[in-house]
Amino acid sequence: MLFNSLQFAVFLPVVFLLYWFVANRNLLVQNLLLLVASYFFYACWDYRFLFLLVFSTFLDYFTGIKIHEAENKSRKKFWLWLSISVNLGFLGFFKYYNFFVASFAEALAHAGVQVNVWSLNVILPVGISFYTFHGLSYVIDIYYDRIKPEKNFIDYSVFVSFFPLLVAGPIERATHLLPQIRKERTFDYGTAVDGLRQILWGLFKKIVIADNCAEYANLIFNNPDHYSGSTKVVGAIFFAFQIYCDFSGYSDIALGTARLFGIDLLRNFAFPYFSRDIAEFWRRWHISLSSWFRDYVYIPLGGSRGGKLMRIRNTFIIFILSGFWHGANWTFIVWGTLHACYFLPLLLTDRNRANLEIVANGRLLPTLREAWQMAVTFGLTVLAWIFFRAEDVRHALSFIQGIVSRSLFTIPQVKPINIILLTIGFLIVEWLGRDRRYAIEKLFTGSPRFFRWSFYYSLVLATYFFSGKEQQFIYFQF
Structure with a gap:
């Protein structure tokens, strides 16, 4: 269901009227309506992948609670890495399997070794890169005690799958969106x-x-x-x-x-x-993604606190990851690397915040x-x-x-x-x-x-x- 389609022009007013005139002043019913509407919206793309969205939602909901209840750091790490591994495993399979297989075969061919590889006709589930990052930021924030886990499964599910942001963002943070989902909302003209x-x-x-x-x-x-x-x-x-x-x-x-x-x-x-300059461009372009990589990759790697070599390394890592996030093609990696090269002189001369x-x-x-x-x-x-x-x-x-x-x-x-x-x-x-x-x-x-x-x-x-x-x-x- 495209935003610029007739179907959405019918879907949106129907949900709006039900939300404010039927479910008004009942937070549970409002959130349940948003969840049902979001799942219907997603199912219109391909109902077969709705199970993947629900599974990812349940995984992070469950592991978030387990991380919070864990009695020691090793148990916390276990649940954290379980969530990260499964989430990135699904993302890697659906988005990057054929890319890695083809690249491996091509590398061997250049070395004179011919191999037959199995490629799969994998359909990329719409929005998987976005809702995966929603869940990852949630469990990481719980691990670092920035937030407490959400016990209400409906509220958490709305956070992950709220239909306006479900298929192409912005990539939300639990610290920003969950409090809005929990509190009563009244219509404001x-x-x-x-x-x-x-x-x-x-x-x-x-x-x-x-x-x-x-x-x-x-x-x-x-x-x-x-x-x-x-x-x-x-x-x-x-x-x-x-x-x-x-x-x-x-x-x-x-x-x-x-x-x-x-x-x-x-x-x-x-x-x-x-x-x-390019630093300003990245503060203004796809802000939710660039800030996500800053907070969950760049800063944990040391950010700009280390020496020049560390700053160069961290800069290239986040830009290459940003490029790779966009798709399974070397063109995106080159695109990210180019931006790292653009950004580097500003970083090394401390002009990246000019x-x-x-x-x-x-x-x-x-x-x-x-x-x-x-x-x-x-x-x-x-x-x-x-x-x-x-x-x-x-x-x-x-x-x-x-x-x-x-x-x-x-x-x-x-x-x-x-x-x-x-x-x-x-x-x-x-x-x-x-x-x-x-x-x-x-x-x-x-x-x-x-x-x-x-x-x-x-x-x-x-x-x-x-x-x-x-x-x-x-x-x-x-």
Whole structure:
């Protein structure tokens, strides 16, 4: 069930009405409704993998209690590593089995040894990377006495499987979401309106910007030999906006939907393409994942407290893991390694926290220095996105080689003027709202109602005009 589908447009109002008008003021019934709705939502993808979600939920619920009740550290470690091993075992099998088998066979072939390997037609359960990380953070937090285990199985199950975040995040923390699930929730009109506004903006980003950019990006990436270097640059830029608007659009819809039920989810994007360096980019891009790796991998490894060699090692570990988390392909590992190389000079010169505030804070326009910094950072991310989008490393290198040619200085063969104009308009709106949780949160506040509603209706009309494709969100495959 896609967020941009007719099915979801029916599903959401039904659950909303039952939640506030039937289950209102009864916390147990509200949470039970959310759990049933979430399982139905997931079953619409593939009911066969619903058992895996339930099993993972029960495993972490049970091991969390056992960790808390253990009388000594060795028993705590046993239950912790049982949860980690089983969770990562499932994730590794479904997501990485064929990758490891094929890579092993290829390595042996290079050494002159030919082997026949068994590959499986494994279907990747949607959302497994996200709900696995929910459970892992929960049991790790219990092990380190940051939280106490949740004894109510329904409440814990809602934390793991709450349908707005179930298939593509954000990756929630028990310390943030569980207290909201436990407490009584009452309807707030202003919060609900704000949620609808964020849903509208997320749908616009996905349907109008991402899906249209995808058409041209796919055309160019799938047929690179037919296009000039300048056209390949256009294709790479289109993919950069496709993946940003696709994923941040999903996150906006997820956060807006959660607000309809009186729940605030973690923010996942903070206008990353306005970053002035790669460190700032990673504080603003897929925030829930980058902060997860920071808290549960980077800091336990020693963080930045050790010497230069340790800091370099830890930086490469988390970026390579981040790349590998995205999928079973060497392209993602190269993508993560590239970002580690981008990040390293900032870390070693202690400039990785130089840009903590939003760019041009309190000003309409950036300085020339800020504009140059944003352009360079965007250029570096676009280069890395080529590996992320390519079918394999050879495809990416061939694509880049095609860019670095005389044809780079020719006029691009693809000229989608309407999409370019829409994207420029989108960037202007994002720039004006860069100090908010999402771009249109306070846009036209204080202006006459006519201007505000005219803008909203233009978003609705544009979304309706470009709807009908129902393209899957990119991050569902991760």
